[in-house]
Amino acid sequence: MPTTIASARAEFIRQMSRDNSATERPRLLEVLDAMITWSQAHASLVRFRADGDPKGAIRFEEVATGGVFWAATPRRENVPLLQLLPGSNHLLSDADRSDAVSRLNAVTREGNPAGRLQLGFGALKNPAARAAVMQLMDELAEKVEAARSHARRVAVAAAVKPGGVPFQHATSSKVFCTQMAFEVASEAIQVLGGNGLTREYPVEKIFRDARASLIEDGENGMLGLMAAARL
Known part of the structure; x- marks a missing residue:
């Protein structure tokens, strides 16, 4: 089972490729890589959860609490689901939250209006997700x-x-x-x-x-x- 970011990303791509066309994959990977890059740049706040998820999910957790901060999960016959989880709403400062949203918007909206970020409904409790939806x-x-x-x-x-x-x-x-x-x-x-x-x-x-x-x-x-x- 994947226990590193690189191996987890490779497994995510493998499972995602079953249900998403080749033309869609680059856009979806842009979103995933933007999240990974942002998380690695904020290593004092979040870290990769090396639990080797068999379904190909990639998770980053809060350093302070160990709770999942965000997760990307391949889905059968659908695009992957990216969730910003409710428990993380206290983690980011306003500046960091704005930075995260702007980075996501850059790859999900600009020049690609049809490529909306996929959010779990419960993620709307999170300020960053709510700001994106608003x-x-x-x-x-x-x-x-x-x-x-x-x-x-x-x-x-x-x-x-x-x-x-x-x-x-x-x-x-x-x-x-x-x-x-x-x-x-x-x-x-x-x-x-x-x-x-x-x-x-x-x-x-x-x-x-x-x-x-x-x-x-x-x-x-x-x-x-x-x-x-x-x-």
């Missing part, structure tokens, strides 16, 4: 407001302009707004994890409705082609 929520709110602004602008133009707005303008509003709705609903499910797929939360219905909106009243791809022909 930043994501702010980004989603910006998308919603942009879609609303676009729709209002076209609606006002249609109301005051004789003959209404050109087809391509109306089409762009429909395509943009429905695409934003789908992206926001998808990210909302990602934040909630498995709970987002249950009927106990309204987000699963919102997601279904948003997905249907890409097709109803004209499929977005076809509308785009029709609008392009009128330019």
